[in-house]
Amino acid sequence: MGLMKRFIGFIKKEFYHIFRDKRSLFILFGMPIAQIMLFGFAVTNEINNVDIAILDHSKDVTTKEIINKISASKYFSVSNYIRNEAEIETAFKKGKIKAVLVFEKDFSKKIGKENIATIQVIADATDPNTANTISNYTSAILQKYQQEINTTIKIPYQIIPKTRMVYNPELKSVFMFVPGVMTIILMLVSAMMTSISITREKELGTMEILLVSPLKPSQVIVGKVVPYIFLSIINAVIIVLLSIFVFKMPIQGSLILLGIESILFIITSLSLGILISTISASQQTAMMISLMALMLPTILLSGFIFPITSMPVVLQVISNIIPAKWFIIILKGIMLKGVGLSFVWKETLILVIMTLFFIGLSIKKYKIRLE
Amino acid sequence: MGIKIENISKSFKKIEALKDITFNVNDGELFGLIGPDGAGKTTLFRILTTLLIANEGTASIVGFDVEKDFQKIRNIIGYMPGKFSLYQDLTVEENLKFFATIFGTTIEENYDLIKDIYIQIEPFKNRRAGKLSGGMKQKLALSCALIHKPKVLFLDEPTTGVDPVSRKEFWEMLKRLQQKGITILVSTPYMDEAALCDRIALIQDGRILQIDTPEEIIKHYPKTIYNVCADNMYKLIESLKKYTHNYNVYPFGEFVHYTDKRIDFNPNELLHFLEEQQLKNIQINKTQPTIEDTFMELAK
Numbered sequence: 001m002g003l004m005k006r007f008i009g010f011i012k013k014e015f016y017h018i019f020r021d022k023r024s025l026f027i028l029f030g031m032p033i034a035q036i037m038l039f040g041f042a043v044t045n046e047i048n049n050v051d052i053a054i055l056d057h058s059k060d061v062t063t064k065e066i067i068n069k070i071s072a073s074k075y076f077s078v079s080n081y082i083r084n085e086a087e088i089e090t091a092f093k094k095g096k097i098k099a100v101l102v103f104e105k106d107f108s109k110k111i112g113k114e115n116i117a118t119i120q121v122i123a124d125a126t127d128p129n130t131a132n133t134i135s136n137y138t139s140a141i142l143q144k145y146q147q148e149i150n151t152t153i154k155i156p157y158q159i160i161p162k163t164r165m166v167y168n169p170e171l172k173s174v175f176m177f178v179p180g181v182m183t184i185i186l187m188l189v190s191a192m193m194t195s196i197s198i199t200r201e202k203e204l205g206t207m208e209i210l211l212v213s214p215l216k217p218s219q220v221i222v223g224k225v226v227p228y229i230f231l232s233i234i235n236a237v238i239i240v241l242l243s244i245f246v247f248k249m250p251i252q253g254s255l256i257l258l259g260i261e262s263i264l265f266i267i268t269s270l271s272l273g274i275l276i277s278t279i280s281a282s283q284q285t286a287m288m289i290s291l292m293a294l295m296l297p298t299i300l301l302s303g304f305i306f307p308i309t310s311m312p313v314v315l316q317v318i319s320n321i322i323p324a325k326w327f328i329i330i331l332k333g334i335m336l337k338g339v340g341l342s343f344v345w346k347e348t349l350i351l352v353i354m355t356l357f358f359i360g361l362s363i364k365k366y367k368i369r370l371e
Numbered sequence: 372m373g374i375k376i377e378n379i380s381k382s383f384k385k386i387e388a389l390k391d392i393t394f395n396v397n398d399g400e401l402f403g404l405i406g407p408d409g410a411g412k413t414t415l416f417r418i419l420t421t422l423l424i425a426n427e428g429t430a431s432i433v434g435f436d437v438e439k440d441f442q443k444i445r446n447i448i449g450y451m452p453g454k455f456s457l458y459q460d461l462t463v464e465e466n467l468k469f470f471a472t473i474f475g476t477t478i479e480e481n482y483d484l485i486k487d488i489y490i491q492i493e494p495f496k497n498r499r500a501g502k503l504s505g506g507m508k509q510k511l512a513l514s515c516a517l518i519h520k521p522k523v524l525f526l527d528e529p530t531t532g533v534d535p536v537s538r539k540e541f542w543e544m545l546k547r548l549q550q551k552g553i554t555i556l557v558s559t560p561y562m563d564e565a566a567l568c569d570r571i572a573l574i575q576d577g578r579i580l581q582i583d584t585p586e587e588i589i590k591h592y593p594k595t596i597y598n599v600c601a602d603n604m605y606k607l608i609e610s611l612k613k614y615t616h617n618y619n620v621y622p623f624g625e626f627v628h629y630t631d632k633r634i635d636f637n638p639n640e641l642l643h644f645l646e647e648q649q650l651k652n653i654q655i656n657k658t659q660p661t662i663e664d665t666f667m668e669l670a671k
Contacts, residue, residue: 013458371423
C-alpha cells in the first residue's frame with residue numbers, strides 16, 4: 001500500500017468537498033468570470049458617446065463645422081441644443097448631459113477680424129476623471145480643426161508634440177484590468193479557499209482524527225493544496241482565454257512563461273492560505289483574515305487600480321511586501337509588452353523568496369498536536 | 372502492555388484539568404472512565420491519543436511512549452472523538468473508504484472486523500453522513516475507527532446523544548470487539564453503562580476517585596439505600612430534606628434515594644414523619660446501591 005494511494009485518496013476527498021459545496025463552487029468558477037466581465041465591460045475609464053449640449057450664440061458656418069466634427073467623433077453625441085445660459089444649469093441637473101459647449105457671439109467674424117474666438121467647455125465634474133477626459137478630447141478635436149483651416153497660413157514657430165501610446169495604443173482599460181483581476185482571483189481562490197478548507201477540518205473536528213492517523217502533517221497540507229493548484233490553473237486559463245477572445249487582448253509574450261509565473265503566484269498565495277489557517281481556529285476568522293489582510297491590500301496597494309508612484313511614500317514602501325504588486329508587474333510585462341524572463345527575473349525572484357518564507361513560517365507554525 | 376498512565380497532570384492556563392492520574396488498562400480489557408462533563412475525560416483521551424502533551428507524568432500505549440513514539444501510536448490506535456467527526460458531505464461508504472485509504476488498508480481487508488456494525492448501516496451507504504440519525508452516525512464513526520484493525524480503541528463518550536436502544540446495541544458491539552482482542556478505553560457520563568465494563572475509574576474534577584470492577588465499587592458503598600416514593604415528588608424531596616436524620620437525598624428515576632445518618636434506622640419512623648407532612652401513597656423499600664450512588668458518595 002503505497003504512499004501515493006493514500007495521497008490520491010486524500011485528494012479525491014478534497015474534490016468531493018469542493019464539488020458538493022455550491023458556495024465554494026461559485027467562488028471558484030462563478031466569481032472569476034463575473035469579475036472579468038464586470039471589469040471588462042462595465043468598469044471602464046474610457047468615454048464613449050458622452051451626451052453633450054451645445055449653446056451656440058452665433059450659428060454661423062464655422063460653428064456648424066465644429067459641431068459637426070464633434071458629433072462625428074465616437075466620443076461625443078450632441079443630444080441637446082439650448083438657447084441661453086439659464087438653461088445650462090437645468091440641463092446638467094437633469095443628469096444626462098456631461099458637458100456643454102458654449103460658442104460666443106459672432107464666432108466667424110471674430111476669427112476673421114481678430115484671429116481669436118472662444119469656445120467655453122463646461123464639464124460636469126462630479127466625476128472628475130470623466131470631466132478631465134471630456135475637456136482633453138474636445139481640445140484635441142478643436143486643435144485638429146484649427147490645423148486644418150490654418151494650412152494656408154505660415155506660423156513662424158511651431159512645436160508639435162506627437163504622442164504615441166505604446167503597448168495599449170487604443171488605451172483600452174480592460175488591458176489594465178485583466179492582469180489585476182487575474183491576480184485578485186488567483187489570490188482569492190488560492191489563499192482564501194485553502195485557508196477555509198483547512199480550518200473547516202479544525203472546526204468540524206475531523207482534524208483531530210486526521211492527526212491521530214498515520215498521515216504526516218505535511219501530507220495533509222499537500223493533499224489540501226494540490227486540488228486548489230489544479231483549480232487555480234483552470235481559472236487562470238479561463239481568464240486568459242476570456243481576455244483573448246472576448247476582449248481581443250493580444251498576449252504579446254510567451255504563454256509558457258505566463259503559465260509558469262502564474263503557477264508560482266498560485267503557490268505564493270497557497271502558502272499564504274496555509275499560514276492563515278495555522279493562526280485561525282474557525283472558518284470565519286480565516287475568511288476575515290483573508291479578506292482584510294490579503295484582498296484589500298491586493299486591490300488597493302498592488303498598483304492594480306491606483307498607480308503606486310502616486311501613493312504617499314509610506315504606502316509605496318508597504319506595497320513592496322504585497323506579492324500581488326510583483327505579479328502584476330510580471331503579468332503586464334508578459335501580456336502587454338511581450339518581455340521574457342530576462343526582464344522580469346527580479347520580480348520572479350522576489351515572489352520565489354516570499355513563497356519560501358511563507359512556507360517556512362507555516363511549517364514552523366503548523367501543529368502536529370492540538371495545541 | 373495495554374495502557375499505562377503514571378502521574379499525569381495537565382493544566383490549561385490556570386485551570387487544572389488533570390491532577391496526578393495513575394492507572395493501567397490491561398491488554399484486552401474493556402475499561403470505563405466514568406465521570407460528569409468537565410471531569411477531564413476528554414483531556415485524558417487527548418493525551419493518550421497523542422493530541423496533547425501532559426505537563427507532568429508519562430503514559431504509554433502498548434509500550435510506546437505517547438510523547439516520543441507518537442507516530443507509532445498513530446498507526447495502531449483507533450480514536451472516536453466525543454464530537455461526531457466525520458465528513459458530513461461524504462457518503463457513508465466514501466467516509467469509510469477514505470479512512471481505510473489513509474491508514475493504508477481497504478474495506479475488504481478488514482471487513483470481518485466491522486461486519487457486525489457496518490452491516491446495519493450498509494443499506495444507507497450512499498447517504499451523506501450528515502443526514503444519518505445519531506445512532507447510525509455513531510456506528511459509522513466506530514466502523515471508521517476500526518477499519519485499520521487497531522490494537523487499542525479510544526471511545527470518548529460514544530453514546531452521548533444516542534437513543535437507549537442504540538446505546539444497548541453499541542455496548543453489545545463493544546463486548547464482541549473485546550473478544551477479538553482489542554483493548555478498549557471508553558468514557559461515559561452514564562452510570563448505567565459503567566456496569567458493563569470490566570473495570571472502571573470514577574473521575575471528577577481531574578482526580579480519580581476510585582478504580583475497581585463495578586461489583587467491587589458497589590460493594591464498598593457504606594450505607595443502606597432506601598427507595599422512597601409518594602404522590603407528590605417535589606413535596607417528598609422537600610420533606611425528606613427537612614427530616615433531621617437525613618444523610619443523603621436525591622432523586623433517582625421515579626424514586627428518591629434516601630440514606631440515614633443513624634445505623635439503627637427504622638423506616639417506620641420516616642413513614643410517620645412523611646405522613647405528618649400530608650404525603651400520600653408513601654412507599655419505603657430497601658434497594659441495592661448503584662454506581663451512581665457510589666459516585667455521589669465519593670464525589671462529596
